[in-house]
Amino acid sequence: MKLYEYKAKELLKKHGIPVPDGFVVSSPDGVKQLPGPVMVKAQVLIGGRGKAGGIKPANTVEEARKAASAILGLNIRGYVTKQVLLERRLEVAKELYLGITIDRSRRGLLLMASASGGMDIESVPEDKILMLSMDPLIGYQGFVGRRVSGFLKLGKEQGAQVADIVKRLYALMISEDAELAEINPLVITKDGKVVAGDAKVTIDSDALFRHKEYEGLEEDLTPLEAKAKELDIAFVQLDGNIGVIANGAGLTMATLDSLNMFGGRAGVFLDLGGTDDPEKVKSAMLLMEEADPKVILLNIFGGITKCDTVAKGVLEAIEMRPTSAPIVARIKGVNEELGRDMLKEAGMIPASGLSEAAEKASKESLR
Amino acid sequence: MKLYEYKAKELLKKHGIPVPDGFVVSSPDGVKQLPGPVMVKAQVLIGGRGKAGGIKPANTVEEARKAASAILGLNIRGYVTKQVLLERRLEVAKELYLGITIDRSRRGLLLMASASGGMDIESVPEDKILMLSMDPLIGYQGFVGRRVSGFLKLGKEQGAQVADIVKRLYALMISEDAELAEINPLVITKDGKVVAGDAKVTIDSDALFRHKEYEGLEEDLTPLEAKAKELDIAFVQLDGNIGVIANGAGLTMATLDSLNMFGGRAGVFLDLGGTDDPEKVKSAMLLMEEADPKVILLNIFGGITKCDTVAKGVLEAIEMRPTSAPIVARIKGVNEELGRDMLKEAGMIPASGLSEAAEKASKESLR
């Protein structure tokens, strides 16, 4: 779960990492007083706010209200701004980059640091970025901080501040169950302080059961996305016209690949995860009908459930919410023939293999 | 550093382990009000308080004052009682044992539990005591608590309470840098609560640098013990008449063994640790002269310091505080002959080997 900048900075502050003084408002009237000259920053979960006009400076309450007023409601790459963060403006001497994320290859955490922080970090050459794989059995130790501040060629004072921030960012990762904690830029101010200019924190949604404090945190979701999330179904909007329901990320992607082979293009896909639970299949069918695709392709590889039971769920869904879209259905597993017959009888287009299903759905979609 | 019972229980409480309501006083007048019927318990760092009359029940403030009055000042196996703990009396249904200590053999922590807690725990047969070596890389996990409560054959409710206490005791060990945390008895009360009846906690004195909260905690030391501690010299009082100064625990014990071979008996020994720092040798000599033994045996195996420098320190000490005791000195290392000559000239009895030194000192002591 991605956190808004202001929320991420609250977390940094909780862990003792310096952030600029500031506050968040959802209406210009919320601005009563400033901690000094500020930046007014759109709170959206997408990059490129600055270029989209989502960040403006202000020196007085009046200017700040004006800026807030301009930014609130702003649509930034599809995300509508509902809150702005007003934050004391930093006198920037230098911008660093500091981030910790999951290291898939080394199966631990990866610490990244660069003296070339800021918006262009992605194009900084590899040798200008320190990438330290952190051994989970060793965890954070003082030498990690020393290696970072040494790489950044910082003097004793800023070096110590940065090392301390690295230590605290690591503690944040672990204790908050974060999968990403990134400070970019990490600002060295003209008076020698090290302060988090911007922050991105993503909380591992699998760990939310032990972080009740994140319950009810607002997320930017369309109604269909929200419903899918509630059902623990992965929902992705694409630009084709075939609605795909499959179980398992790999199988879902393989289904898209197969459609592509036959000229079909997926418009939305629902991934049930590794399950073929008939109830979940039924929910997905209902959801899919709301998305109103031209063709529906159902590709379920059954593990332990019987195909006829799954087919029954599909039929119930259609009964509850009839659709005009042709449905190509392929259900693999126990009692396969029985399931296929049930679906065929109900007017669906049965298929026995993945290729066959993809070919039939593509053909229907191009009609 | 051993903690008094009341201090140990404060730590348990801090970590969420139930302890009886209570308070500590150093004078009977300190007793103003009771939390109910109490036990008045001598606070000394030695076992066997009960048998020595150091624990008495009381039901009223008057009885409590009387008990406190009887116990305060009581000499329990050499330790004078300066404080008493007044603690709500537990209605005991069952006494368990629970302890965590350092596991030298497995190089981790050792968890011990028994359903036969109380004073006789040391004579409980081995199969009645669960001894779990805890893997440092695994640490406390729920299964540890389950194994303890399973072994103790507790019902669901007490089992859960005990598992929780195990978890907290482990956390206490780690975060307080304890080398021992023992609850004996761990009481199951008649109303089904699990409460620490007595507690022993020893803090690793090597970790005190990160536990400023223990600074200035009172310890029961004789004046010589206190001085030795300040100088980081191990001081042990024995019942012979030879004062031994050596460097290193092993060498010190080997010196005692060698004395014993020749009929000598050590009366006090000072172990400087692995060092032959001339200043420390000098301090030890001064301390030893205060202990006033019949013979002094100095056995220093030098590493990097010159023997003449060490000898010079010894001579300075004798000059500062002359002694009538014969001094047998053996200093091994660089410039050995030079050092020996200096000591001989000052009237000491030099020896070149450990056996020779032990033999000479024993002979002097038996004169």
Place this chain on the structure above:
Amino acid sequence: MTVMIDKKTKVVVQGITGYQGTYHSKAMRDFGTNVVAGVTPGKAGEKVNDIPVFDTVADAVAETGANTSCVFVPAPMTKDAVMEALDAGIATIVVVTEHVPVHDAIHFVAVARSKGVALVGPNCPGLAAPGVGKVGILPSKIFMKGTVGVVSRSGTLTYEIVNAMTEHGIGQSTCVGIGGDRVPGTNFVDVLTRFQKDKDTKKIVLVGEIGGTAEEEAAEFVKAHVTKPVVAYIAGRTAPPGKRMGHAGAIIARGRGTAESKIKALEAAGVKVARIPTDVPELLR
């Protein structure tokens, strides 16, 4: 010979009294696996499918000599369960449970690796060796004894491909579903190492997907160390790019992680890459 499972495998099912544990302990046994014990705290003395249930893994190991665990306990308790298995000296652990917090996985995977314990998962279907046994939830009926080793990051897609192989008369030596989580106890390289050594594995099928760089690392390993023919399929050739995780993802990936990058790396290592899953059997001929 097989990989990570053999005739000496004795399985303890952690969470055996749950729905999945009960169902799959039977399915494993029906596939020929020696399932000797189950563990559910507080249920010692019960039986599930005639399999004795114990309170702790230590008890199960002491009583039955179990050396392999299959973990079905809910995600919040998975770390505890895996650590319990590690502490009890279990040599192979298959963690089926999905939605395990990533920091929990990092911790128990590191401990397992430090002890030389083979841990597969979390969020994996497990492993199956036709004619020997299976540990996990792979559907029994798709398998056929043979000489192709299958390793896959995907669940149902693995079934799809194994099923296609079997339908074409191509059997499997061992199939290892390593799971799609970000911190897998066993990765492609770990399994490729074993397949390369395994005398009964003649060819290898590798099923990957977009994201991460595990396939690129597998390609490097194949190039350097694998002499057996390898066929791969990478799912997601036509998938949309996912939402990015801050700058960190881009810094790490540096252009890798896409289907193109993976396919290119594999082909450069001499691997035949299928366009769609159903092409795999053909490429194995």
Place this chain on the structure above:
Amino acid sequence: MTVMIDKKTKVVVQGITGYQGTYHSKAMRDFGTNVVAGVTPGKAGEKVNDIPVFDTVADAVAETGANTSCVFVPAPMTKDAVMEALDAGIATIVVVTEHVPVHDAIHFVAVARSKGVALVGPNCPGLAAPGVGKVGILPSKIFMKGTVGVVSRSGTLTYEIVNAMTEHGIGQSTCVGIGGDRVPGTNFVDVLTRFQKDKDTKKIVLVGEIGGTAEEEAAEFVKAHVTKPVVAYIAGRTAPPGKRMGHAGAIIARGRGTAESKIKALEAAGVKVARIPTDVPELLR
């Protein structure tokens, strides 16, 4: 052959700019050791005894190929230093520092063991192989090249015994001072294992002391696995019983831990036990 040190040993001294680090880096080199680097944060570019100083162990390893570390940093920083060495891939670590918090030692010893790194100490004099080199603070002049392996929990007592051996013309293959701390990275059994394998070690001297059960465990190991003659000395035969640590100590010890128990166990394993240290040379004949 020698144990834990050989001609390929390249030593980095952590804390080289301190008094002990400076003194002993020279003493090690004078004994023939290849001391290639020192580490003190913030002192990169300096030299100590002509040995280059680096900010981090990683830098020292990258620049000099150091594979062995000798740690002299103060106790509060020792855990950090040892972990840094472990992280940098150092294969052998000698921790001279005393007064290391026991929980720090537990942690870094566990990590070292999980990585197969040989860690000696903390609070140990280190190891010396006459004619090859030394890592630690053992006084050079007491040694003489020979075929007796010495392992000891004690510091100065080791010197006493080695010195007595050398005075009697009995040389040493390797001497390992494992240190007297409660959680030693290397214990008697670890070193006995190595001595038993080492072709140049013909006899073994074991120096123990009262407390703990390491000597009893060593005796068991000798009985089961050591074919070479072993001579032991246990310090503390006449020492007073120490103050007890709660009941826990007694529960663990159950009568072991005393000099009598240790001597009895060793003698039962065929070990000759000296009454006083100076008897050791005679028993080696």
